[in-house]
Amino acid sequence: MTTPMLRRDGRTRTMLNRLGFGSFVLPLTLFMLLVFCLPLIGVVRTSICDGDCSLVAYVDFATGKLFHRALINTLSIGFVTGLVSVICGYFVAYHLSRMTARRRRFFLVLVMLPFWTSILVKSFAFTVILGTDGIINNALQAVTGTDIVIPMIFNRAGVIIGMAHWLIPFAVFPILSSLLSQDKALRDAAEIMGARPWDIFWKVTFPLSLPGVIAGGLMSSVIGMGSFVTPALLGGRRDMMMANLVDFYVREALDWRMASAIAVILVLIALLILSLAAWLRQRQESGAAA
Amino acid sequence: MTTNKLSLQQVSKAYGYVDALHPTDLNVAESEFVTLLGPSGSGKTTLLKIIAGMERPSGGRVFINGRDTTETPVRERDLGMVFQNYALMPHLSVFDNVAFPLKVRKTGAEEIRRKVGEALGTVQLAHLADRKPQALSGGQQQRVSIARAIVYNPSLVLMDEPLGALDKKLREQLQHEIKQLHERLGITILYVTHDQQEAMSMSDRIALMNEGRIEQLGAPRELYFSPKTAFAADFLGNSNFIEATVSEVSAAATRCRLSGGEELLAPRRDGVRQGDAVRLMVRPEHIRLIGGDGAAEDNVLTASSLGPTFFGDALEIRAQIADGSEVSVKVANNFEVAAAAPGQPLRLGWSSDHTHLFASGSGR
Amino acid sequence: MRFLTKNLSLPVIVTWLIYVFLLVPSLVVIPISFGTSNELVFPPQDWGLDLYRRALDPAEGWLAAAGRSMVLGILATTIALLMGVPAAYGLSRSRFPGQKALTFMLMSPIFAPTIVVALALYLYFATLGMTGTMAALAMSHAVVITPFILVTTLSGLKHLDRNIENAAMVMGATRLQIFFHVVLPALKGSVLTGGLFAFLLSFDEVIVSWFIARSDQPTLPVKMYSSIQWEISPVLSAISTFLVAITVVGSVVAAFISSAETDGI
Numbered sequence: 001m002t003t004p005m006l007r008r009d010g011r012t013r014t015m016l017n018r019l020g021f022g023s024f025v026l027p028l029t030l031f032m033l034l035v036f037c038l039p040l041i042g043v044v045r046t047s048i049c050d051g052d053c054s055l056v057a058y059v060d061f062a063t064g065k066l067f068h069r070a071l072i073n074t075l076s077i078g079f080v081t082g083l084v085s086v087i088c089g090y091f092v093a094y095h096l097s098r099m100t101a102r103r104r105r106f107f108l109v110l111v112m113l114p115f116w117t118s119i120l121v122k123s124f125a126f127t128v129i130l131g132t133d134g135i136i137n138n139a140l141q142a143v144t145g146t147d148i149v150i151p152m153i154f155n156r157a158g159v160i161i162g163m164a165h166w167l168i169p170f171a172v173f174p175i176l177s178s179l180l181s182q183d184k185a186l187r188d189a190a191e192i193m194g195a196r197p198w199d200i201f202w203k204v205t206f207p208l209s210l211p212g213v214i215a216g217g218l219m220s221s222v223i224g225m226g227s228f229v230t231p232a233l234l235g236g237r238r239d240m241m242m243a244n245l246v247d248f249y250v251r252e253a254l255d256w257r258m259a260s261a262i263a264v265i266l267v268l269i270a271l272l273i274l275s276l277a278a279w280l281r282q283r284q285e286s287g288a289a290a
Numbered sequence: 291m292t293t294n295k296l297s298l299q300q301v302s303k304a305y306g307y308v309d310a311l312h313p314t315d316l317n318v319a320e321s322e323f324v325t326l327l328g329p330s331g332s333g334k335t336t337l338l339k340i341i342a343g344m345e346r347p348s349g350g351r352v353f354i355n356g357r358d359t360t361e362t363p364v365r366e367r368d369l370g371m372v373f374q375n376y377a378l379m380p381h382l383s384v385f386d387n388v389a390f391p392l393k394v395r396k397t398g399a400e401e402i403r404r405k406v407g408e409a410l411g412t413v414q415l416a417h418l419a420d421r422k423p424q425a426l427s428g429g430q431q432q433r434v435s436i437a438r439a440i441v442y443n444p445s446l447v448l449m450d451e452p453l454g455a456l457d458k459k460l461r462e463q464l465q466h467e468i469k470q471l472h473e474r475l476g477i478t479i480l481y482v483t484h485d486q487q488e489a490m491s492m493s494d495r496i497a498l499m500n501e502g503r504i505e506q507l508g509a510p511r512e513l514y515f516s517p518k519t520a521f522a523a524d525f526l527g528n529s530n531f532i533e534a535t536v537s538e539v540s541a542a543a544t545r546c547r548l549s550g551g552e553e554l555l556a557p558r559r560d561g562v563r564q565g566d567a568v569r570l571m572v573r574p575e576h577i578r579l580i581g582g583d584g585a586a587e588d589n590v591l592t593a594s595s596l597g598p599t600f601f602g603d604a605l606e607i608r609a610q611i612a613d614g615s616e617v618s619v620k621v622a623n624n625f626e627v628a629a630a631a632p633g634q635p636l637r638l639g640w641s642s643d644h645t646h647l648f649a650s651g652s653g654r
Numbered sequence: 655m656r657f658l659t660k661n662l663s664l665p666v667i668v669t670w671l672i673y674v675f676l677l678v679p680s681l682v683v684i685p686i687s688f689g690t691s692n693e694l695v696f697p698p699q700d701w702g703l704d705l706y707r708r709a710l711d712p713a714e715g716w717l718a719a720a721g722r723s724m725v726l727g728i729l730a731t732t733i734a735l736l737m738g739v740p741a742a743y744g745l746s747r748s749r750f751p752g753q754k755a756l757t758f759m760l761m762s763p764i765f766a767p768t769i770v771v772a773l774a775l776y777l778y779f780a781t782l783g784m785t786g787t788m789a790a791l792a793m794s795h796a797v798v799i800t801p802f803i804l805v806t807t808l809s810g811l812k813h814l815d816r817n818i819e820n821a822a823m824v825m826g827a828t829r830l831q832i833f834f835h836v837v838l839p840a841l842k843g844s845v846l847t848g849g850l851f852a853f854l855l856s857f858d859e860v861i862v863s864w865f866i867a868r869s870d871q872p873t874l875p876v877k878m879y880s881s882i883q884w885e886i887s888p889v890l891s892a893i894s895t896f897l898v899a900i901t902v903v904g905s906v907v908a909a910f911i912s913s914a915e916t917d918g919i
Contacts, residue, residue, distance in 0.1 A: 021743070021744045021747040021748035021829065022744055022748050022750050023744065024740040024741060024743050024744025024829075024833070025740075025741045025744035025745055025756065025760075026744075027736075027737050027740070027741070028737040028738060028740075028741035028760060028800065029741070029756065029759075029760070031737055031796070032759060032760055032797070032800075035775070035778075035793050035794075035796075035797050036759075036762075036763060036771075036774075036797050037759065038778065039771075039774035039775050039777065039778035040766075040770070040771075040774045042774060042777050042778050042781070043770065043773060043774045043777060046777055088672045088675075091665060091668050091669040091672055092669060092672055092673070092676075094665075094669075095666075095669045105909060105913055108909070109905055109906065109909050110673060110676065110677060111676065112905050112909075113676075113677065113680055113901060113902065113905055114676045114677065114679065114680055116851070116854055116858075116901045116904065116905055117679070117680045117897070117898060117901050118858040118860075118875060118878075118894075118897045118901070119858070119860065120858075120860060120875055120878040120879055120882065120894075120897075121679070121680065121683060121894040121897050121898060122679045122680070123882060124683065124878070124882055124886070124890050124891070124894055125678075125679035125680070125682050125683050125894065126679060127882070127886055128682060128683070128686065128696060128886075128891075129678070129679065129682060134696075135682070135696050138696075165675065165676065165679065168672070168676060169676075183375065183377065185373050185375060185377035186377050186379060188342075188344060188364075188371075188373075188377070189371060189373060189377040190379075190390065190394075191364040191365050192342060192343075192364055192365070192367070192369050192370070192371045192448075193365075193370070193371075193390060193391035193394065193438070193442070194365045194366070194368075194391055194394050194395055194442070195365060195390075195391075195394040196365060196394070199394050203390070203393075203394075204379060207381045208379075208380065208381055222765065222767075225767065226766075226767025226768060226769055226770070228768065228769045228861050229860055229861065229879065232883065233879075233882050233883065242769075243767065243769035246769050246770075246773055247769070247864075250773065250776065250865070256777060259773060260773065260777070263767075263769065263770040263773050263774075266767050266769070266770055267766065267767065267770050270765065270766065270767055274765060
């Protein structure tokens with residue numbers, strides 16, 4: 001520590017030393033402040049000040065019929081896909097939780113594969129599968145001998161099928177981890193005390209997995225509400241969500257202020273749901289300790 | 291004649307080529323407290339799982355309360371069980387945990403309230419009925435678990451190392467409570483432990499298990515004072531083993547010669563012949579230190595002290611005998627330690643009645 | 655357990671149907687890609703490699719888009735690894751005030767609606783006059799994928815025995831020496847899988863690129879997006895098959911690395 005070379009920059013050294021391991025976080029923190037936080041603040045600013053400063057975009061949002069429909073679409077599609085994802089995800093997670101770790105590794109690849117498959121591949125595949133001239137409708141016509149066509153695409157059903165497919169893995173993982181963290185002795189105990197499999201599931205396994213269910217449901221809802229590609233490619237004109245409006249105002253209407261205001265509202269909704277999740281978890285933890 | 295609460299007939303378990311449990315018989319009478327005692331891997335957990343129905347036996351039959359339950363699903367075996375890690379439902383209150391077995395039996399609300407109240411009263415936890423299990427101490431949680439296992443009057447209560455997770459003081463207190471509960475309520479208990487002291491203090495009978503079979507079955511005193519094998523002698527209590535060769539077999543006793551030249555007397559044992567290599571066992575508390583002119587016992591060895599160790603309630607002196615093996619002696623804690631300083635010559639004496647003779651190479 | 659599966663046979667059927675639902679879209683594109691007709695038919699009437707020939711035709715632009723996505727993925731993953739791995743180490747080995755808030759900030763690109771991130775970066779780089787540049791794209795992707803590097807690295811760090819680091823520190827190693835000689839070698843597996851997935855994430859990313867990339871120089875997903883939007887061409891099935899193949903290889907390699915890792919412990 002006494003060599004002159006070290007003494008020269010001794011000051012920065014002491015500072016970094018006091019930060020300790022924290023200094024490892026410094027580069028990423030600076031990067032995220034500059035390329036993530038600053039741009040986000042920029043969105044809030046643009047939603048109010050774009051040339052002049054006013055709340056006109058928010059007022060428009062509160063009064064415009066188009067915006068109301070997008071808001072309702074966003075909330076309801078998010079809610080329904082969250083629900084569908086959690087229900088489907090529970091079946092998969094339960095199945096995964098009741099096998100050996102070795103077998104699970106294989107089945108997890110089956111879940112991961114669609115998780116990592118490009119959403120565009122999936123959207124393209126769904127247009128081929130669900131379309132009016134698609135695989136399902138062709139098969140139906142062949143089987144029934146009629147020219148029946150079930151509209152499953154460019155409408156609400158298409159959006160929900162496509163989004164659920166995308167979001168099921170997001171629901172599987174929290175549910176799986178809460179199922180795996182359950183002590184098997186609890187189920188053994190219930191069985192010895194005379195509980196039937198049905199009782200064991202509804203009175204022991206399911207209530208104990210609720211934190212995972214809630215986390216998975218809120219997670220997939222929040223992600224679903226921000227989705228952009230699926231409603232654009234699989235939905236109809238009436239299924240426009242807030243994310244699509246953002247795109248519309250940037251590219252077509254060239255109204256950055258409006259686009260920013262919609263984005264801010266979307267973030268607020270996500271924050272609201274996430275804090276609801278945090279609150280639920282906290283309540284649960286404090287309830288367990290009381 | 292009353293039926294046994296539990297009866298095992300030639301129950302066995304094999305995993306592939308490994309025999310986890312050799313064909314085993316065991317009967318547990320009503321209101322009896324029987325302990326499966328043994329080291330890990332001795333087959334006691336396998337046996338318990340077969341009785342509970344969590345494992346299928348490879349052979350044999352299991353009878354609970356006179357009924358053949360070998361093929362009966364777990365939930366219909368009418369068993370109670372206390373687990374080592376309590377296995378209390380974290381999302382249910384203490385009351386609801388104890389009420390669980392009654393609820394799955396569709397018992398009426400009024401009766402549930404009464405029975406749960408009684409059971410919690412029995413374990414002195416009625417005042418904590420509304421708490422969640424996590425808010426209770428380990429000892430309290432295990433008492434809840436016990437209340438839950440007895441509230442529906444099962445034929446047999448299984449206890450799988452229930453005190454294993456508790457510290458020594460609490461363990462002793464709960465041993466006492468479980469024993470009292472057993473005497474007061476007359477429940478039938480099959481208890482599993484690897485702790486010999488716990489087994490001896492609580493059980494009516496102990497089934498000592500080793501390498502997948504019951505090595506010896508009997509009352510605690512019987513196992514302690516008349517161990518049938520060197521393993522039994524070694525596992526229960528402390529023991530000194532001395533290698534010897536049989537030099538003479540008479541009607542009353544067996545005379546054995548040590549490699550150091552000394553001779554020791556042991557009770558007669560069938561099947562032991564002159565020239566056989568044997569192991570003699572004597573418990574440390576049965577050995578006396580004999581002064582220069584003290585009254586002689588019928589077995590006496592000279593030894594050289596390796597030094598004393600103080601245990602509070604007693605003093606242990608380790609000594610080396612002529613053949614080089616070590617012997618430990620338990621004496622009162624007020625013993626003059628200078629007399630046992632390392633290198634001091636000692637004379638060890640004990641009665642031939644306290645000498646146990648085993649075939650060489652058995653046990654351990 | 656035995657009678658449980660027997661009683662729950664309906665749930666078991668439902669479970670398998672869900673697996674089918676999850677897998678079919680990734681698989682259905684494969685047979686279509688070997689058809690020849692100009693219309694989407696399943697199963698194809700004639701088989702051939704026409705669609706691949708068209709996908710590889712430089713005039714169609716798919717090759718250039720794929721190349722662009724590849725370069726972008728490598729750049730973004732490199733940036734994310736260089737900053738994310740040390741950051742995860744720092745976060746896991748220290749306690750300082752505001753740590754929770756900082757962690758939340760670093761992770762938040764996962765939770766934030768991607769469209770908002772895309773808009774924010776679009777406005778930001780537009781102000782800086784950088785829209786459409788590779789630098790802007792790489793930084794934008796780095797923002798999106800770094801949280802995943804953090805997650806995988808943090809979970810890898812959880813399995814490390816801290817006493818080994820403490821021992822190194824007692825023996826006089828500096829924090830940097832410990833990081834490079836003790837922690838990084840032990841973390842190889844998680845860093846590799848994290849990096850692999852981050853690359854896949856960037857390679858498939860469409861929303862941010864849709865906003866940032868120049869429309870005459872699209873990335874592969876952006877080109878697919880506009881193509882699906884305007885006319886659903888059968889060529890897309892060949893591109894999709896290519897993407898599915900990349901995903902399968904990535905997932906299998908990652909599963910292999912992580913299982914080798916856990917087996918090793």
